[in-house]
Amino acid sequence: MGLLIVGHRGAMAHLPENSLASYALAEEIGVDEIELDVRLSKDEQLFLLHDATLDRTAADDSARNLGPVAELTLAQLQAAMLDSGRGVVTLAEMYDATHSFIQLEIKDPAVVPYLARFFAERPEDAARTVLTGFDADAVRHAAEEMPHIGRQVIVTEIAKAEEYEGGLWALLDHAKVTRFASGFGGLTPELVEQLHARDVEVHVWPLRTLEQTREALHLGVDGATSDDPAQAIAWRDQILAENGVVARS
Template sequence: MTLLIVGHRGAMAHKPENSLESYALAEEVGVDEIELDVRLSKDQQLFLLHDATLDRTAGDDSARGRGPAAELTLAELQAVVLDSGRGVVSLAEMYDATSTVIQLEVKDPATVPFLAEFFAARHEDAARTIVTGFDPDALRQAAELMPQIGRCIIVKTLADAERFDGGLAGLLEYTGSTRFACGFPGLTKETVEAIQARGLDVHVWMLRTLEDMRAAVALGADGTTSDDPAQAQQWYRQVLDERKARV
């Protein structure tokens, strides 16, 4: 089984997160997918930002203290200076600049209908997209409005999934997920195999160490997400070599 390596917000260990440079570096090192975060501006435009505000990724005072990003227009969001040296990247800009599979994490459920409109006009981009998120209701709406696009529910731990009505199985059914992403805590090889038997891929996150990579491979996961995808690729090759040496 091949383990997919996903670049977290691009290749954010080396370039500013959710920047065109970060996405470009991720593609340059050969990631299988790029994970990034989508939000909706005041004038109902789709843009990429992890946090609810610009403060943490601000490059100068133009981006500090502006309040919720959702209360700014796209023009205002693109006029500020972030740590990338420019303003936020719009969803359209990202798709025009990339060619790999995109994991599009919904940070605000209000974006879902606008994503449906966006992809209705951009079929090629829809075909290389997986909609992800922690909000079961947002994923369920995505399944209703964009059934042609795969979906991935994300949980921090397996226990979080089991707390849903009907447990993990209930969560997967409610969201119509085609993939399951889970933090390492509580995850076992038996659980991974049971989810895969339902026809779903299983991704584990976050991958930060060589030991995490050993755990991901031992679990039989289908993919993992890293801030430094080039390092993750190196660790993956090392773990495969270790396993070959034991045979």
């Protein structure tokens, strides 16, 4: 009985998402993994951002109404002031500043060949990474380019996976996954057991309540992603204690 806690974009309930400070707080809290988002600039540099524009995370007009980030150079992205008090974080900066296992979500399929080059030069970082995404084709491309790095496909609920031609199992086979992440909808202990029988790890998201934490433990999933990982860890440890299990230190 256990549950890995994954910090969503660091510890975004407390500090700006996808910032070095947010990643550092997540590690201080004691997360098992950090989930974050990778994109590609106009000049083919890898950086971390969830959205396709800077608008939502902008601190001032220097970062607003600049258009798609894929059409901006890294220098432009770094000059824009975000809510973190600086511009975007590069992928290399993040790896240099962290030691945790990383769930690296592919937000733009164009990043895949650039990630392959990046990890070829940084095998120690490849070893603490799983590549994730909602785009099954991008995840499959990642599997072909980087077969030594784990892959995870994400869905909002099991029903969405069943919409794929051939259903859930065809989706997982197509994406060549080692992990599967889903919202709680449609997940059952029996399905989790079937996934485990295929050597596929199972994660749930988002984890926002004590009851969802109980459900995650009941389902037998391997991990859960939370905006507030400190609270998620406290909930997990409370439930484990109720069942006479001492949490990992």
